[in-house]
Amino acid sequence: MVVFKKFNLDKQSIEVPGTRVQGATGHYRHASYVNGLVEHIAEAPHIKTLYDLFQNSVTKYGDREFLGHRPYNTVAQTYSGYTWQTYAQINQRVNAFGSGLMHLNEVILQNPQLNRWSLGIWALGRPEWYISEMSCNFFNLVSVALYDTLGPDAVEYIVGHAEIPVIVCSGNHVSTLLQNASQMPGLRAIISMDSLQDTVPVPGATSPAKILRAWGEEKGIKVFDFDEIENFGAEFPRKHLPPLEDEVASLCYTSGTTGQPKGAMLTHKNFVATVATNREGLSIYLPLAHIYGRVVDTNATFSGCKIGYFRGDVALLMEDIQELRPTFFPTVPRLLNRIYAKIVASTIEAPGLVGALSRHAVATKLANLEAGKGVHHPLWDRLLFNKIKMALGGRVEVLLTGSAPIAKEVLNFMRIAFCCVVTEGYGATEGMATATVTLSDEYIPGHVGCPRAGCEIKLVDVPEMNYLVTDKPYPRGEIHIRGATVFKGYFKDEKNTRDTVDSEGWLASGDIGFVDNRGCFTIIDRKKNIFKLAQGEYIAPEKIENILMARCNLIQQIYVDGNSLESTLVTVVVPEPETFLPFANAITGSQVGLGDNVGLAKLCRNPQVNAAFLKELDKAGQAGGLRGFEFVKRMHLTTDAFTVENGMMTPTFKVRRPQVSAHFREQVQAMYADIHASTPAAKL
Known part of the structure; x- marks a missing residue:
């Protein structure tokens, strides 16, 4: 209720x-x-940190169901309904996993940095994600979330910038980290949330787990699974190291659309004030x-709620x-x-x-x-x-x-x-x-x-x-x-x-x-030329325009448009006549020459030419390393160039984005209408 x-x-x-x-x-x-x-939780003013908050909930709601997921049956190859672990059970697992992390860092890795080190977490939401993060709060470590949408270059940058020695990740990321280990020299250990038990499908064959571990040894990186770390903790339990409220609980990195990602330092006080x-x-x-x-998880934890993770x-x-x-x-x-x-x-x-x-x-x-x-x-x-x-x-x-x-x-x-x-x-x-x-x-x-x-x-x-x-x-x-x-x-x-x-x-x-x-x-x-798409991804349109311009010689001028009510991008392109005309003539069989502005405009309106041009933009985007949501989905070709005289460029030949947007508003709306009309309703 x-x-x-x-x-x-x-x-x-x-x-x-x-x-x-x-x-x-x-x-x-x-x-x-x-x-x-x-600033403080009215009904629980004694709570100053995330550690305090979780201990408070374990005391109040110990036997209540807390974290749930849908287990996968490898034999039947189906998912069951939700299974739940209580607050008390999760508390035991956090104790064990956190102790195991400390044992790993100090004894196995022999890391001289005994406290306040950063733990990377790279996975979709699941119980192990929560346990990993809460373990940091038990032992005054700093959690660092690594998001898929950042891209591999950003992940490598963050691992180095945050000085992360250990990453906990879902099984699908283990090989990616090992493959790029040379770019992350400070990485010492990887912990797979998914089991790495040595199951051998064919007699005499080497198991995938052994291959991963051997690969890790070659890179100087230890590879474990989640159960192994919990077992370490059960065998070598540690005394908690509760944090102070002004200490950093987590580094949350931005998406870095205008440069390298920035790590926002979020303190325990920040989290508790958010709950309050x-x-x-x-x-x-x-x-x-x-x-x-x-934020929602933290509020739910304080309230004694159940948190169910999707598959x-x-x-x-x-x-x-x-x-x-x-x-x-x-x-x-x-x-x-x-x-x-x-x-x-x-x-x-x-x-x-x-x-x-x-x-x-x-x-x-x-x-x-x-x-x-x-x-x-x-x-x-x-x-x-x-x-x-x-x-x-x-x-x-x-x-x-x-x-x-x-x-x-x-x-x-x-x-x-x-x-x-x-x-x-x-x-x-x-x-x-x-x-x-x-x-x-x-x-x-x-x-x-x-x-x-x-x-x-x-x-x-x-x-x-x-x-x-x-x-x-x-x-x-x-x-x-x-x-x-x-x-x-x-x-x-x-x-x-x-x-x-x-x-x-x-x-x-x-x-x-x-x-x-x-x-x-x-x-x-x-305030700046950055916006979010409907799914929450940040877009830096000028970066996309620069990549496409540099890799597609058909473009004279380009403007990428999007907004926070749409999940895709569209673009307005002024073609470069010298390269565009041979390209378009080959597609249509026409013989439009330079200086034939009427013929050029006609080619810009040709659906076949548009479709082929859009494919060239896709190739340029792939070559430039654009991410999926940064690709344009519709294009309007025009001979209506951006100029200083028509107000669409500055005297220093920079695009005036608001003016271009206003000038081509009708065409942009038409492109989005076409996207909506051609996209089937998603199945519930």
């Missing part, structure tokens, strides 16, 4: 009197916390399921959700968009009577929502929406979306379709992903809510982008965040730390927003 406090929707945050200065708004705080920000601010306004009782994300295959995610039947479901817009498309196709876009009834039902419930009458309807829920709710297991009470914006129509449709609270959060890695959230009974979409109980926000002028706090009807500017959730700084990077957090503790988010007369914030732009 989830219980929300009720707040005044008409005045959600208040500008603290006397805090305005030239070029900035005053400090906005949640209307109920104007007199002070939340999330507790205010939301009380969670009874277990929750399928909760992912480290790791996104294509099977909906099956796992229906098996798990969550009550609280944190997710991202990309998945909600898939669910929305499928439900819309089977209801309001369905033919005949089903479509007619669905359209009436949806219209009725949306009208009620917009009138502030809630998300339930006695007739239409029974006839239609109770069936729709089963797509998420039928028990969801709260659906939380974050990491990227979500379309207004999708947000409100989810509210009335699943008959539950749908909230949208906003934050930055450097601020523990905690800044604002929409209130539980909010019915107006299109904003990210008001400041959390532990945060205050101000807007600061960005004159070079014409965003000013004196703008009408609402002040606009860069969002700055302050509170106990703001990070300590970037690891080994004082310059970027100074550029990001000022002397008064204000974190510059890089996001442009405005605050309305209800005290709600809306994100409208980025």
